[in-house]
Amino acid sequence: MTAFYEWIAALARQGVLPSDFQYPFLIRGFFCVLVLAPILGGLSHLVVTRRMAFFSAALGQAALTGVAIGLLLGEPLNAPYGGMFGFCLLATLGMVFVKRHATLPPDTLIGVFHALTLGLGLCLLVAVTRQFNVHQVESVLFGSLLTVTDADLALLVAVGIIVTALLVRQYNRLLLDSLNPPLASVAGANSAFLEYFFAILLTVSIIVSLKIIGALLVEALIVVPAAAARNIAHGTRSYLAWSVGVAFLAGAGGLGISTKLLVPTGGAVVLAVSVIFFITLAISRFARGRRATA
Amino acid sequence: MSDRIDSPLLEIEHLAIRRNLEALLDDVSLRVARGSLHVIVGPNGAGKSTLLSAVLGLIPFSGRIILNWSRSGAIGYVPQSFPVDPTLPVTVEDFLALTRQRRPICLGLSATTRRTVVGILARVGLSGLERRALAVLSGGELRRVLLAHALDPEPELLILDEPTAGLDETAGQWLEDTLTTIKREGRTTILMVSHDLDQVRRIADRVTILDRRIVAEGSVAEVLATASIRDLLPVGSSRGGRR
Numbered sequence: 001m002t003a004f005y006e007w008i009a010a011l012a013r014q015g016v017l018p019s020d021f022q023y024p025f026l027i028r029g030f031f032c033v034l035v036l037a038p039i040l041g042g043l044s045h046l047v048v049t050r051r052m053a054f055f056s057a058a059l060g061q062a063a064l065t066g067v068a069i070g071l072l073l074g075e076p077l078n079a080p081y082g083g084m085f086g087f088c089l090l091a092t093l094g095m096v097f098v099k100r101h102a103t104l105p106p107d108t109l110i111g112v113f114h115a116l117t118l119g120l121g122l123c124l125l126v127a128v129t130r131q132f133n134v135h136q137v138e139s140v141l142f143g144s145l146l147t148v149t150d151a152d153l154a155l156l157v158a159v160g161i162i163v164t165a166l167l168v169r170q171y172n173r174l175l176l177d178s179l180n181p182p183l184a185s186v187a188g189a190n191s192a193f194l195e196y197f198f199a200i201l202l203t204v205s206i207i208v209s210l211k212i213i214g215a216l217l218v219e220a221l222i223v224v225p226a227a228a229a230r231n232i233a234h235g236t237r238s239y240l241a242w243s244v245g246v247a248f249l250a251g252a253g254g255l256g257i258s259t260k261l262l263v264p265t266g267g268a269v270v271l272a273v274s275v276i277f278f279i280t281l282a283i284s285r286f287a288r289g290r291r292a293t294a
Numbered sequence: 295m296s297d298r299i300d301s302p303l304l305e306i307e308h309l310a311i312r313r314n315l316e317a318l319l320d321d322v323s324l325r326v327a328r329g330s331l332h333v334i335v336g337p338n339g340a341g342k343s344t345l346l347s348a349v350l351g352l353i354p355f356s357g358r359i360i361l362n363w364s365r366s367g368a369i370g371y372v373p374q375s376f377p378v379d380p381t382l383p384v385t386v387e388d389f390l391a392l393t394r395q396r397r398p399i400c401l402g403l404s405a406t407t408r409r410t411v412v413g414i415l416a417r418v419g420l421s422g423l424e425r426r427a428l429a430v431l432s433g434g435e436l437r438r439v440l441l442a443h444a445l446d447p448e449p450e451l452l453i454l455d456e457p458t459a460g461l462d463e464t465a466g467q468w469l470e471d472t473l474t475t476i477k478r479e480g481r482t483t484i485l486m487v488s489h490d491l492d493q494v495r496r497i498a499d500r501v502t503i504l505d506r507r508i509v510a511e512g513s514v515a516e517v518l519a520t521a522s523i524r525d526l527l528p529v530g531s532s533r534g535g536r537r
Binding site for chain 2: 045049167168171172173175176179180182183185186187229230233234235236237238239240
């Protein structure tokens with residue numbers, strides 16, 4: 001990878017690429033964005049259609065608790081993946097199971113899990129800060145390009161390929177199940193399987209994104225791209241394309257803001273995606289107004 | 295009809311469904327003749343939609359449901375409601391393609407799928423609406439799209455849950471004519487829930503009155519003449535349910 005980074009840096013020095021690409025961490029961050037955009041943008045439009053925005057927020061908080069558990073169990077500070085994967089998968093399976101078997105509204109049940117994981121996470125973080133400086137944990141909370149390693153990028157690429165391959169196989173059934181579960185069942189889909197399947201894919205994707213976006217902000221990149229895309233899309237194909245496009249623009253824009261202004265990457269990405277959302281909202285209003293007067 | 299009842303497509307034996315301690319359906323036994331149009335009527339809360347859900351395998355039950363397939367074994371289903379998020383950018387052709395191609399529809403529709411969608415939309419009188427978003431369709435148009443979805447591939451059993459509820463006179467008449475045509479072709483058995491007794495008289499072969507258990511069952515003339523039915527569903531009750 002070093003030779004590759006040096007080649008990119010040389011192109012930046014020659015003026016072929018922006019000068020920021022002289023730094024390996026920034027090149028790595030850009031590739032992370034390139035991989036993250038299709039994963040999160042692709043999942044985003046299904047998350048919004050399946051009304052799982054709050055679920056994603058709860059998962060972000062669960063990841064925070066997972067980090068604390070991982071660190072307490074002795075995982076390295078820059079890769080507490082065991083704790084994150086373990087606790088988030090447990091929280092995901094718990095939320096889906098309870099949602100499917102309880103009579104309370106889903107958002108109420110997810111609210112319970114949300115509070116539980118956050119409370120547990122805060123208690124454990126206090127224990128963690130006895131061993132680490134709290135600023136060392138900030139990168140997981142808010143995202144930081146400086147802590148992203150080549151191993152993180154490799155993990156992101158591997159997860160991206162697996163998630164995409166699995167999603168392609170089930171996409172049509174997932175969408176039909178989102179629109180009308182009985183129709184999907186009649187068409188041969190297993191609604192319970194699809195719910196667990198999608199929740200697990202979402203969990204894994206969120207976890208590998210955390211070091212870039214941050215646990216507290218990852219929800220934004222799961223929800224806002226699709227929300228922005230809905231303002232301007234006219235079919236499922238353009239819905240996906242805009243979701244991925246918005247995620248990429250927000251990622252690249254956030255990366256630029258983060259580097260120039262020295263602010264956390266996650267916060268910068270969320271600001272960028274929010275600005276894009278309001279731009280698409282304005283476009284949508286304008287287009288509707290024109291149609292009304294035509 | 296008696297011949298067809300001897301070889302029913304659908305047999306339900308001692309079906310019971312409970313939720314918590316409440317019996318939603320109790321000891322329901324029913325036979326639906328092959329090629330017939332069988333209508334289930336009953337007051338609100340009688341368990342009509344629950345019965346259809348059990349036949350579709352969507353909810354657990356005790357008892358037996360036997361489907362004696364002779365051809366494809368395909369079931370077409372038109373649900374009672376189909377709420378569509380008003381901002382959802384899924385078009386009519388996207389929706390109809392969901393079960394007609396393996397490739398994810400977000401990657402585009404194949405030429406074959408497009409041709410199929412055009413054909414099935416023409417069959418329900420909605421030619422040209424392929425690119426229209428589901429969210430902007432009228433209630434009648436949406437019901438036609440759902441029927442188009444249910445009719446391809448040709449089902450051996452077509453299940454409709456109050457298909458004319460909320461439709462205006464013209465849309466209701468169109469649906470009635472379509473069901474009559476399907477019945478005449480004789481390849482599809484239709485099981486339908488309805489509140490509209492006038493419509494039941496016009497199109498049904500057999501009627502079952504359900505009120506968590508079977509109250510009456512038989513031909514239209516036999517069943518709709520009994521006094522108890524008038525108590526359950528006043529004659530003249532029309533679309534929208536019990537008065």
